[in-house]
Amino acid sequence: MRNLILYLLRYGSFVLFLLLEGICISLLVNYNESQKEIFVNSSGNLNGKVNSFTHRVGEIYSAHREVDSLSNVIRELRTQNLYLVSLIEEAQLDTLQLDTLHTFIPARVIQNSIQKSNNFITINKGRKDGVKSRMGVVTNQGVVGVVRDVSANYATVMSVLHRQSRTSAKIKGTGYFGNLTWLGINPNVVNLEDIPKHVNVQVGDTIQTSGFSRHFPAGIDIGKVGEVELSQGSNVYTIKVSLFADMRDLEVVYVLEDHQEVELDSLLNEGADE
């Protein structure tokens, strides 16, 4: 405090000078049109420069974050790759044929809906690309739906968010399976029915395709258990499954082409004929 007073005594005239000039310039800028315009314009210029600078800083920052997330993805993919390589080696040791039962046909979603009670997706691959009715459609994250109608260049996909959609699913690590249905409310949540109540289901368990429906091979992730309900007097759980695939934000999907469909069909038909 004493220093402040000494400072003011020594430099008081300078402080007063700055104060008075500040008053004068604020009067000048506020009450004189041309000076006001110059002041506003030049401060506007300065603002613009500062803004574009901060924008660029923000871009750099977000680029760093993107690099981080991408390197995480790369790490994940590498782990998966190692795992897959080990699987291939195992398969070769067993002298078994690799799983070449399915081919993935990449396609771009050109139309999508989630609000209706029966939702369809349109993709830009059709008969020409080998897409056929009843083929399964997945994304990197999980199951999307099943192809219904096919034209030369396009196909419609019955989304899992369709009230008639039935996908056979099981709890990962067990053999218990049930049907996935959708009640038409929340586009992130589907129901898994028919899991008997003696099965130990935990929230967070992964739900996979069972392989029993012919649209999807076994072991494709669908979602994770969000809620487990057991209604009174019932023998089966009603399990709410939150989907891994974000149905609101679909861009690239893969259509699963089954190479042994014909063989399996004829086998089943034989059985039916007898």
Next chain:
Amino acid sequence: MNSDTLPHILRFIGFFLIQVLVLQNIEFNIGILQYFHPMIYPLFIIMLPIKTPVSLSMLWAFLLGICIDYFSSSFGMHAGAAVFLAYCRGFILNFMEPRGGYNVAHSPNAKRYSIKWFFQFCAVLLALHHLFFFILQYFAPIYALEIILNTVGSVLVSFILVVFFQFIFDPQE
């Protein structure tokens, strides 16, 4: 009121009236040369007693400047320039101190020191004042040429007025 302060108050009122009623209303244009805007009121600040603290002379300068601004609808220009002049006066007084030093109770004037010293002193301060005034008036660096031309032209005319004042009134204080 003692006799020491009376001349200053008279100068305050007199310069204010001359500036507002006469100088602001006369156009000193010579053909395309429109750079003459004489100002007499800085002489009030120049001639304040040497012992006046810089802060006090700045307050006086601000008051006089605001009064002139009010009647010439140029808020802040004359006041800003006058405050700047008052602040600079302290440094210029130190810088131009004559060999015998100052008699701090009195005003700087031609009688007490030398005519040469006083007119140099006035010229430097008028130049600073006018430069700052025109900087405030044009307010943008692209008008640098106008600022300099106006300063030079106006300092010439103002200086002539100051000389006239010295010889006609011959102020002792």
